[in-house]
Amino acid sequence: MIEELPRPAPERDLDGLGRLLVDAVESGAAVTFLPPLAMDRARSWWQKVLDGAPGGSAFLVAREGDRIMGTVHYQPAAAPNQPHRAEVSKLIVHRDARRQGLGTQLMIALEAKARAQGLTLLTLDTRRGDSAERLYARLGWTTAGVIPDFALNPDGSYHDTVIFYKRLR
Secondary structure (H helix, E strand, O other): OEEEOOOOOOHHHHHHHHHHHHHHHHOOOOOOOOOOOOHHHHHHHHHHHHHHOOOOOEEEEEEEOOEEEEEEEEEEOOOOOOOOEEEEEEEEEOHHHOOOOHHHHHHHHHHHHHHHOOOOEEEEEEEOOOHHHHHHHHOOOEEEEEEEEEEEOOOOOEEEEEEEEEEOO
16 A cells, blocks of 8 residues: 655654665665664664655655555755756665565656646656666656766665656646
8 A cells, every 4th residue: 555654754654664774775775875774774864854854745655564665755846946846766665575566656656646746847866777777767757867976886886877857747
């Protein structure tokens, strides 16, 4: 079941998001952190993101019972001349639920939420070569470009990031 995360987030949801982020990092996902990631740091990061999110932000979670199995969110652009767009971040699916269409479902739900809020342009980035790159292309996102050596991998090497956009009109 995909739903909007209540805000302020209940303690159990902060714990669930923390566990999801730790799982993503441990399984090699490029989601800001390098392993090892302690649960308290992951939970604290989510708390800070949720507390600092501007109005109009959307945080979606996919639940299996009480367990958060996936998430994605967007934050609207802060610039006064960009009220039509938002930045998508942290599409994360627990490794137990990958390759079952949950990432697709989360992105479709997020795009629908953005349309309902009157947004007409979304942007995001992902590590070049990841399965997420193929997912976004399948969902009709357009590659805007590639930035080389954008972030560190756990082994100390760098990876490129691919910038995508999608018009929602």
